[in-house]
Amino acid sequence: MDVRALRYFVETVRHASFTQAARALFVTQSTVSKMIRQLEEEAGAQLLIRDGHTARPTDTGRVMYQRGLQVLETMRQLSEEIRETADLRRGALEVGIPPMINLLFTPVVKRFRERHPDIHLTLREGTGQALENLVADGELEVGATVLPVAPDRGLAAQAFGSHPIWVIGPPDAAWAGKTSLPLTALRDSRLLVPTDDFAMTRRLRQAFADAGMQPAIAAQSAHWDFLVAMASAGLGVALLPEPLMGRMKTRGLSTAKLAKSGLQWEVGHIWQQSGYLSYAARAWLEVCDEVLGRPKSGRPRHGEPPAAKREPLQG
Incomplete structure (x- = not known):
């Protein structure tokens, strides 16, 4: 059913006149008459009683009018919700x-x-x-x-974001006092790393393999503070991404940036x-x-989406 024809019908019943409905809709009277005839054909019933310059709804027309009001209000609300969604005034x-x-x-x-x-x-x-x-x-x-x-x-x-990895060890670590370490410096170290479902650990294993080394993992945990606590107790050296360093209690411990390893926390x-x-x-x-912001170095961005206010596209 054509919503535009329904709107013309509702306006005609509201004004009880084809002429007045045409003026309210800014169309010709013949256009209103044509659209209502089309609606009557689709409904399979007469909707209006034409009496001179007036128009009154039949019993079927009254049903169409009441339901038409509801449909048009629903369409209005739908249009408003679409606009609000596009304008970021609603949604989840x-x-x-x-x-x-x-x-x-x-x-x-x-x-x-x-x-x-x-x-x-x-x-x-x-x-x-x-x-x-x-x-x-x-x-x-x-x-x-x-x-x-x-x-x-x-x-x-x-x-x-792209951040370096830091090494945290006990105060008497062999590399204490250094500000940076190559990956090879950890060849004989007992490592304290996150569990294998952390991407950083998977990348760490790959970096060791690329360097022809086998990491000696002493313990794994999903809790960063526990890894640092174990390092403080002398159980090994913990590896943490730089943004976490400020949150961990590393005072009194040996800390150094893992450098020249190609390993970044991106x-x-x-x-x-x-x-x-x-x-x-x-x-x-x-x-x-x-x-x-955007990382100053590292892998380029892939599949960058268009701006939020533009028409949504695939991908």
Whole structure:
């Protein structure tokens, strides 16, 4: 059923006149008559009683009028909600963030809520690997993880930070006093690293393999403070990304930057390469760009989405 014909019919009943309805709709009277005849043909019943210059609804016309009012109001609300969604005045967004990365997002969340208070934002925590699976399966629109992601996952990536890895050891570590260490300096060290579902650990194992070394892992934990505590107790050396250093109690311990290893803690957002990004998701990425900036070096961004206010496109 043509919504425009329904609108013409409702206006005609409201004014009880084809002429007055045509004036209100800024069309010709013949256009109104034609559209109403079309509506009557679709309904299979007479809708109006034409009496000179007046028009009154039949019993079927009264039903059409009442339902027509509801349909037109629903269409008005739909149009308004679409506009509000495009203008970021309504909607919801769920972003996946690993616990090891969430400390970076406090200023992002603050600015996003200030700028888009009507968007319902939910932060979903999980390991980077788990979030990659959720995004790849379409259960999560946008997630943050440690890059790179496997090329066969069909995921686009946008880096927002690249940080060095630090080594934390006991005060009497053989390398105490040095500000940087090559990866080879850890050849005989007992390592304290996150569990294997952390992307950093997987990259660390690969870096050792590329250097022709076998890492001697003494213990693994999903809790960074526990890794530092074990290092303080002399159980080995812990490896932490730089943003976490300020949060850990490393006073009195030996600390050095892991240099010349090619190993960086690069973090970024991921989404389905062939998927749709909502206005809210694009706005989130835009705010992250403003607050966190782009890494000065490292892998380029892939699948960069258009600005949040533009017409949403694929990918």
